[in-house]
Amino acid sequence: MxxxxxxxxxxxxxxxxxxxxxxxxxxxxxxxxxxxxxxxxxxxxxxxxxxxxxxxxxxxxxxxxxxxxxxxxxxxxxxxxxxxxxxxxxxxxxxxxxxxxxxxxxxxxxxxxxxxxxxxxxxxxxxxxxxxxxxxxxxxxxxxxxxxxxxxxxxxxxxxxxNDFHGFIALCGSSPAYVFMFIEAMGDAAVKMGIPRKKAYRLAAQAVLGSAKMVLETEKHPGELKDMVCSPRGTTIEAVIELEKSGMRSSIIKAMEKCEEKSKNM
Missing domain, CATH: 3.40.50.720 (NAD(P)-binding Rossmann-like Domain)
Incomplete structure (x- = not known):
């Protein structure tokens, strides 16, 4: 054409x-x-x-x-x-x-x-x-x-x-900002642990990229992929439990709802 x-x-x-x-x-x-x-x-x-x-x-x-x-x-x-x-x-x-x-x-x-x-x-x-x-x-x-x-x-x-575009804005239009904040926070934690900042951001970004690619290419449920990383009495499950205590999932859901609401009212 x-x-x-x-x-x-x-x-x-x-x-x-x-x-x-x-x-x-x-x-x-x-x-x-x-x-x-x-x-x-x-x-x-x-x-x-x-x-x-x-x-x-x-x-x-x-x-x-x-x-x-x-x-x-x-x-x-x-x-x-x-x-x-x-x-x-x-x-x-x-x-x-x-x-x-x-x-x-x-x-x-x-x-x-x-x-x-x-x-x-x-x-x-x-x-x-x-x-x-x-x-x-x-x-x-x-x-x-x-x-x-x-x-x-x-x-x-x-x-x-x-009618789904408001939800799309919350899910994809604005989500790069959420992910950048996540990468930045991971980088800050890594710096606290002694890793140089530039390397910390590069390592964090690649980890996020690879994880997203696993979801797309394996087509497995994100929860199943998460469970694959969480060994019994291991390090990852400790981090996951702490994130749950801090309300990570509910915070993301609430943020997206606010984003959708704002989009509808613009």
Whole structure:
């Protein structure tokens, strides 16, 4: 499927997507155009990726078959008003703003559009993103699969109902922050035990990465994998019991509930 991709806004997340797309070979760099606020940003993108750039959103709207709206959520209405009369009749609009509903975006366009709501998380920057995808009813299966393949180029994807996006934000959108805090705490403990800080963070991060990979690749229940590490009268079970005393699980659940609640009320 030879389509031209357009990015309106191309900050860290947009750049991560562009890098993944180019590296995967799904779309050639010649068929990607991105608009940014400043000429310096455009020049930096063009230099890094070899894509075409502009500071004119309208140019992207006129050329692209798939338009990624990668601007801040508060900018959506104004950007859509600027481009809605210029997009191609069969263009696919991809939003990257979990808090903005499909119906609201359609109302802003004030015309029949093919719309796919998405939410990647920041590990997309290193090719390990987790993205939620929700298509509107009029998106053909072939075109949905094409968009999924684009998001798979910088991580993994899951199709979710729009009502589940608030939970997704708590589970994947915000969870990198929880994991970074966990790694930082592990690093602090290791420093207390005498391990140099830089090594401590590297060791902790690799331990977390390896553990996550075990869950994905073995498809075993996390509790079963935990039990495999906990030998009778061993060191690990002592640590696990202490974590249970401190309410580790309940703290995570409560934090995610707060995150979901905030997302719903934004």
């Amino acid at each position: 030879d389509k031209k991709l357009g990015f309106i806004g191309c900050g860290n997340m947009g750049a991560a997507m562009v890098g993944g797309i180019i590296n995967s070979g799904i779309v050639s760099k010649e068929n990607i155009i991105a608009s940014t606020k400043t000429k310096s940003s455009s020049e930096a993108l063009e230099s890094k990726f070899g894509i075409r750039t502009t500071i004119d959103n309208k140019k992207v709207a006129e050329e692209a078959d798939v338009i990624f709206l990668a601007v801040k959520p508060f900018m959506y209405e104004a950007v859509i008003e600027e481009i809605r009369d210029l997009i191609k009749k069969e263009a696919i609009i991809v939003t990257i703003a979990a808090g903005i509903e499909i119906d609201k975006v359609k109302a802003w366009f004030n015309r029949d559009i093919k719309l796919i709501k998405t939410m990647p998380n920041t590990p997309a920057l290193v090719g390990e993103g987790m993205s939620a995808i929700c298509p509107s009813d009029n998106v053909p299966e072939e075109e949905l699969e094409y968009i999924i393949s684009i998001f798979n180029s910088f991580g993994k994807t899951e199709i979710l109902g729009e």
